[in-house]
Amino acid sequence: GESVGLHLPTLSVQEGDNSIINCAYSNSASDYFIWYKQESGKGPQFIIDIRSNMDKRQGQRVTVLLNKTVKHLSLQIAATQPGDSAVYFCAENMVPAGGTSYGKLTFGQGTILTVHP
Amino acid sequence: GAVVSQHPSRVICKSGTSVKIECRSLDFQATTMFWYRQFPKQSLMLMATSNEGSKATYEQGVEKDKFLINHASLTLSTLTVTSAHPEDSSFYICSALSRANIQYFGAGTRLSVL
Numbered sequence: 001g002e003s004v005g006l007h008l009p010t011l012s013v014q015e016g017d018n019s020i021i022n023c024a025y026s027n028s029a030s031d032y033f034i035w036y037k038q039e040s041g042k043g044p045q046f047i048i049d050i051r052s053n054m055d056k057r058q059g060q061r062v063t064v065l066l067n068k069t070v071k072h073l074s075l076q077i078a079a080t081q082p083g084d085s086a087v088y089f090c091a092e093n094m095v096p097a098g099g100t101s102y103g104k105l106t107f108g109q110g111t112i113l114t115v116h117p
Numbered sequence: 118g119a120v121v122s123q124h125p126s127r128v129i130c131k132s133g134t135s136v137k138i139e140c141r142s143l144d145f146q147a148t149t150m151f152w153y154r155q156f157p158k159q160s161l162m163l164m165a166t167s168n169e170g171s172k173a174t175y176e177q178g179v180e181k182d183k184f185l186i187n188h189a190s191l192t193l194s195t196l197t198v199t200s201a202h203p204e205d206s207s208f209y210i211c212s213a214l215s216r217a218n219i220q221y222f223g224a225g226t227r228l229s230v231l
Contacts, residue, residue: 043210043222103214107160
């Protein structure tokens with residue numbers, strides 16, 4: 001079936017470096033993508049989203065890039081801080097043809113980001 | 118941002134008992150909420166979609182008689198794990214769908230069945 005997956009299960013960076021977390025998706029009909037951050041023992045926290053009619057979106061210290069040609073999504077975190085250490089999930093939403101999105105998401109496997117001081 | 122409250126955060130129960138978990142959207146109304154299950158070091162697995170005023174839609178392989186979902190108002194959905202057994206021990210997370218179609222998540226409930 002369709003799935004969303006991540007290239008790297010773990011990523012270790014030094015404080016102050018930039019981090020890039022990657023995600024590959026296989027459902028070409030997906031039109032909306034979200035990145036979530038999940039700290040240990042907590043629920044996922046919304047970071048940033050992007051729709052398929054865009055290829056880049058920036059937030060505070062984060063940027064999401066979408067390459068529909070190769071079905072690739074990435075999350076860039078600038079000046080990574082120890083507080084950024086968490087598991088990061090990408091998720092995709094598919095809108096049925098001619099229908100309305102009901103918000104159902106498919107989550108990727110997650111990437112563990114560890115930031116060393 | 119939108120706030121979703123989930124209660125309790127942790128529950129320990131005996132095998133055979135039932136456990137109810139509440140999910141509330143505190144500052145927005147949510148006609149749709151979702152219930153997920155997450156095992157250690159794994160991704161979120163969708164269990165069911167909770168729709169206000171109607172029956173929940175369960176994912177394949179999820180027993181609807183075991184995981185009862187009630188979405189009686191626009192701000193509250195409950196998940197009841199009936200006759201819980203040790204294999205039901207897990208981290209259960211709910212989310213509420215905002216008008217902008219963004220899912221906001223609760224903090225999760227750690228269920229331990231002895």
